[in-house]
Amino acid sequence: MTSTRKDPILIVLQLTGGNDYLNTIIPYNDSLYYDNRQGVGIPQEQVLPINGQVGYNPAMGPIKELYDQGKVAVINGIGYPNPDRSHFRSMDIWHTCEPDKIGTEGWLGRATRDLDPRAENVLTAVNFGRGLPRALALSGVPVASVAVLETYGVLTGITGEQQRAEALDVFARMYAPVTGTGAMMDYLGQTGLDALKGADILKTAPAKYQSTVEYANSSIGQKMQGIAKVLLADLGTRIFYTEHSGFDTHADQRPQQQKLWTDVSQAIADFYADIKEHDFANNVLIFVFTEFGRRVKDNGSGTDHGSGGVAFAIGDPVKGGVYGEYPSLKAEDLLEGDLHFNVDFRGVHGTIAEKWLGLDAAPVVGGHFAQLDFV
Numbered sequence: 001m002t003s004t005r006k007d008p009i010l011i012v013l014q015l016t017g018g019n020d021y022l023n024t025i026i027p028y029n030d031s032l033y034y035d036n037r038q039g040v041g042i043p044q045e046q047v048l049p050i051n052g053q054v055g056y057n058p059a060m061g062p063i064k065e066l067y068d069q070g071k072v073a074v075i076n077g078i079g080y081p082n083p084d085r086s087h088f089r090s091m092d093i094w095h096t097c098e099p100d101k102i103g104t105e106g107w108l109g110r111a112t113r114d115l116d117p118r119a120e121n122v123l124t125a126v127n128f129g130r131g132l133p134r135a136l137a138l139s140g141v142p143v144a145s146v147a148v149l150e151t152y153g154v155l156t157g158i159t160g161e162q163q164r165a166e167a168l169d170v171f172a173r174m175y176a177p178v179t180g181t182g183a184m185m186d187y188l189g190q191t192g193l194d195a196l197k198g199a200d201i202l203k204t205a206p207a208k209y210q211s212t213v214e215y216a217n218s219s220i221g222q223k224m225q226g227i228a229k230v231l232l233a234d235l236g237t238r239i240f241y242t243e244h245s246g247f248d249t250h251a252d253q254r255p256q257q258q259k260l261w262t263d264v265s266q267a268i269a270d271f272y273a274d275i276k277e278h279d280f281a282n283n284v285l286i287f288v289f290t291e292f293g294r295r296v297k298d299n300g301s302g303t304d305h306g307s308g309g310v311a312f313a314i315g316d317p318v319k320g321g322v323y324g325e326y327p328s329l330k331a332e333d334l335l336e337g338d339l340h341f342n343v344d345f346r347g348v349h350g351t352i353a354e355k356w357l358g359l360d361a362a363p364v365v366g367g368h369f370a371q372l373d374f375v
Contacts (some may be wrong), residue, residue, distance in 0.1 A: 017248030021293035062269035073374035079341025083307030095134035109138025144198030308339030
């Protein structure tokens, strides 16, 4: 099943809860790391070295393999000015690119609008998970949100065109009870119909899917396989979004983070093998981020909310390597006990928008920010 379509495709994977940067990309030759991480530090001999300074968490073997093939960019010290340690506010900032005020438009909503200005394809953006991430929210931009692909569909169990037309009519009236009650009702009515249309088209994807790749049995593995099914059905989707939660490791961090990264790394590797098998790998860039890093000093068995983090760009279009400087762990260089950021995430979003999706970055991320060279 080889696609001739060459449109660049973006997959965003959100690590929800605040992934611990220091135990993900580990400064294993810095004694300050071990001084601060007496409860949760990863022993030096277990680290998967990238170079003489830093290395991967031992649970990230499949990502390290992709890194060794030049397919992973590690983006060090990513964040934004005046970091916020609230999950909700920080995630909001990442989603809207608005650190100084409450934003209403998601950066990927704006990207979707610019990719498909007339909203001709209700599946230009698809979220795998419940609800709609703020990153994709923008008035007038349809987004299909899928929990489980195989059981997806608003009008399951309806047969026959007549029945279907009646149900659609009821559905439309339910969303817009009185026509002409203003733009909001029109928008809701249209959104409901778009969701319905999207559901119908997405239901066709699993039947078209064949692969020799067996995904590991995890929730993120299922989501990544769902993305592969829609991607390989060639329905014109350009942006996929999903998340994996559990990264808020205030206690019992070592075993928790090990399980999380085992599942995420394997899911990414399985997905990559799948699209490679279908000759789709050069079309796809995966971006992995979290809302913030965690405190430099552990709390005994875990770590509390901090700042400064790491993000990853993964795939054939990526120029692999390490980008950005690893933040200093010296006490005098910390921000109230946290790592300083040195790469503004809006520059990274802008890099993806401009160098990968071919859009003007400024309207997508709300200004001009230094871009990186990982695409």
